[in-house]
Amino acid sequence: MTNERRVLVHADKQSLAGSVAARFITKTVDILDENDVATVVLTGGSVGIGVLEAINASAARDTIDWKRVQFWWGDERWLPRGDSERNEGQARSALLDHIAVPPGNIHAFAASDDGVSLEDAATAYATELAAAAPDGDDYPRFDITFLGVGPDGHIASLFPHMNGIRETESSVVAVHNSPKPPPERLSLTRPALNSSERVWLVLAGADKASALGLALAGASRDEVPVAGIKGRRRTVFFVDKTAAAEVPSNLIAPSY
Numbered sequence: 010m011t012n013e014r015r016v017l018v019h020a021d022k023q024s025l026a027g028s029v030a031a032r033f034i035t036k037t038v039d040i041l042d043e044n045d046v047a048t049v050v051l052t053g054g055s056v057g058i059g060v061l062e063a064i065n066a067s068a069a070r071d072t073i074d075w076k077r078v079q080f081w082w083g084d085e086r087w088l089p090r091g092d093s094e095r096n097e098g099q100a101r102s103a104l105l106d107h108i109a110v111p112p113g114n115i116h117a118f119a120a121s122d123d124g125v126s127l128e129d130a131a132t133a134y135a136t137e138l139a140a141a142a143p144d145g146d147d148y149p150r151f152d153i154t155f156l157g158v159g160p161d162g163h164i165a166s167l168f169p170h171m172n173g174i175r176e177t178e179s180s181v182v183a184v185h186n187s188p189k190p191p192p193e194r195l196s197l198t199r200p201a202l203n204s205s206e207r208v209w210l211v212l213a214g215a216d217k218a219s220a221l222g223l224a225l226a227g228a229s230r231d232e233v234p235v236a237g238i239k240g241r242r243r244t245v246f247f248v249d250k251t252a253a254a255e256v257p258s259n260l261i262a263p264s265y
């Protein structure tokens with residue numbers, strides 16, 4: 010089995026979301042055949058939420074035993090709990106509110122109106138991760154981690170040339186002065202994301218082509234954060250044609 014990064018190109022954003030949804034359902038059923046629990050890290054962003062909507066719309070949705078799935082987030086926007094821009098709220102509307110997942114399996118970041126500071130919220134999430142981890146580890150075994158990719162190559166809330174992408178000690182960082190609104194955010198760090206068995210990056214649109222091309226051509230992670238992402242077993246970029254425009258052709262897997 011190779012752990013090289015693979016790029017799978019789809020005709021458009023809608024077929025991309027449908028294909029990733031189908032693959033997610035199949036893979037999660039397989040994981041639950043072998044393990045008691047499947048642990049999934051969710052992303053915000055347009056395609057990430059589109060994938061959750063496609064899972065919800067699938068006739069095969071409930072072949073997954075949702076009681077045995079644990080959900081975490083790769084990042085969150087520091088906004089009041091009910092704000093429509095929070096990644097948590099969008100994921101709940103797209104999928105989590107519609108499936109039989111116990112509330113205790115949903116591990117959301119704190120919100121800006123919870124009465125804690127951004128730094129304390131980061132520490133609390135790191136503590137929650139560690140509590141769910143095998144003895145001595147900092148985070149649970151993440152089976153599938155979804156990530157979107159911004160036009161600047163950011164993943165989760167790790168932005169180019171900022172401290173978050175350089176963090177190697179903590180599992181969670183508080184982000185100030187994000188170049189993309191809102192300015193304050195919470196994010197898993199690169200070591201936490203890269204501890205995942207599988208990282209599935211989902212992105213569409215011509216505005217992502219340059220960042221993706223640079224990342225796959227060997228740019229530094231400081232310059233293009235997505236360049237620093239690699240899962241333990243698999244790293245797959247699910248992209249549409251326009252986002253794939255600058256991907257070296259030898260990295261594109263045959264279409265299916």
Ligand SMILES: O=C1O[C@H](COP(=O)(O)O)[C@@H](O)[C@H](O)[C@H]1O
Pocket residue numbers: 052053054055056057084085086096156157158159160164165166189
């Ligand atoms: O703000 C964020 O943006 C990225 C990418 O979003 P997209 O809409 O350009 O796909 C997302 O991955 C991240 O989770 C989110 O907080």
